[in-house]
Amino acid sequence: MSEQTPGGFFSEVREADGSLDATARVVDPATSDDERVVEAALRPRRLSEFPGQPRVRQQLGLVLEAARRRGSPPDHVLLSGPPGLGKTTLAMIVAAELERPLRVTSGPAIQHAGDLAAVLSSLDEGEVLFLDEIHRMSRSAEEMLYLAMEDFRVDVVVGKGPGATAIPLELPPFTVVGATTRAGLLPAPLRDRFGFTGHLDFYDVADLVTILHRSAGLLGVEADADGVHEIAGRSRGTPRIANRLLRRVRDWAQVHGEGRVDQHAAREALALFDVDQAGLDRLDRAVLEALCRRFGGGPVGLSTLAVAVGEESDTVETVAEPYLVREGYILRTPRGRAATAAAWRHLGLPVPAHQAFQGALPIEDEGPGRFGT
Template structure:
């Protein structure tokens, strides 16, 4: 692997790696091709996020009318909601090429300079997880975003010279799952910030139905709703569960996904009616049965379930908090009444959410 991890796309692409959990919102290495196939290619095809789509349509249409490059765009939100797909659509709508890289790949200013110098006028540069970009590269990005030029340092020590390098006007489309970690100067240079929200079941049902049509598998409406309701508000998870249910229907059924096949398949893959998988339930079990409902630190929970604390905190905990099953307090994590009942237990007096 080289210093810069990047790819050039015209219509589709993307990537990433994640753990083999069916409800992990992160992309899985083995499923890149399938995700590319299922990605919408235009704003009209994109399901959900109506506010973001409407605002982006205005920005892109206005730029096309004036014959200029659009303002830089920041796509913010949890993983799996379509930030990379939206960046691809931006390039498609503008009729330009898309260059892709990630924040961790830009370790030095020279990495970014090499990428910027290869841009053509009007290109879209997509930087995923931009909050993880190295500080030297970030400082170079300031000038590139604002003045469309960079200063390349040649030599070292007293003999070093700065050579200004003009770069063609471009649009930076950056994605972040942690907008709070962006520095103020970088955040202020984006002309538009799109906040991607979790999906409602109705929108996810449409996502599942569309994906089933692309995959060439028949699916009953009730089965599509069942898969959507267990997808944690995330299209990437919905598409992944659909593929696993399709496998089950082809191996153990007629190939048609009906409600019975969907429920049976999701039992096989340990995804319950709330969208929790084995690890999520193990965390709740450790919190409730092992520590009496808390409060308990994330390190102790991770030790109890045999996982890395980062996995518990970044992969499991966000959904458990959003689902109202875990509350964060100054003393640690506490199980709510909803969590107790989900495990079939009676919540004690004083449990959060008990009225």
């Protein structure tokens, strides 16, 4: 069973073979690497301190306050959205607001129903169970979780074959907080068992500025408004990226500057780390370069595009594409990926006539693209 450290930080635990430990014990920050400790220290501890996401914050606050007044655990909570927007932070805030312990594990760590049964059977009444990447749980574990979330019991199967028997195990009331970057992969029976679903969207620059000023204060870094705004504008609407860039600008300022995060330090540091004015990094620009220079703007299949930039298809699809699509640099069509007029302009290239209207392409043909599937 987990023990909470004075700092209250939780993290994944890996076995000697690299696999995740489903019991997910609490990790003492003193034993963690510096980067993880810094990220944990920058997390808000209360809902009132959580910047951005006003709709989700208000809805979740209502759910938690009503549960406190009833004196019972709140409904199960599902948080969805791209990586780095605060799903783990909100899970920790739920436990803090309820003043209950937090147990942390993840979908990849639960590959068998027995793994989940071990975690559930050790929960105390009112405890919060955080399941990160819940969409990656095994099917057998999902089916056990259905019953546990709805009836607070699990059936432990003893023996095999005709002599196997199911022993019902009653569980104390608890709250599941699930986090996923791909809510569409969750089976409907599992989604339906969450009483509250919150979708986190990308942050605007003003919210990121607020986050960066708070983080700079916690890090003991002197930062002016222009420097913070420069970082916020290149952070892709993601607090995790904003805080990471702030630490890199701090490093540059301490080594090459005057120790102050100003606009000059921000521009020089971000140029050094290949983050351009629009927040695009090396991989993003490689995707645009391949689309425009090698494939004439597309459409081109994902696998072919991934080979062209020297990355796995999953990396291109989950890391680069969401931001490029959201910002209007590429299109995902039935025939493949295609560059828009904005992509050509960002690279300083003349926009072809057939893409002059924001990259509009004929997409009625649902066959493969010109360059693969």
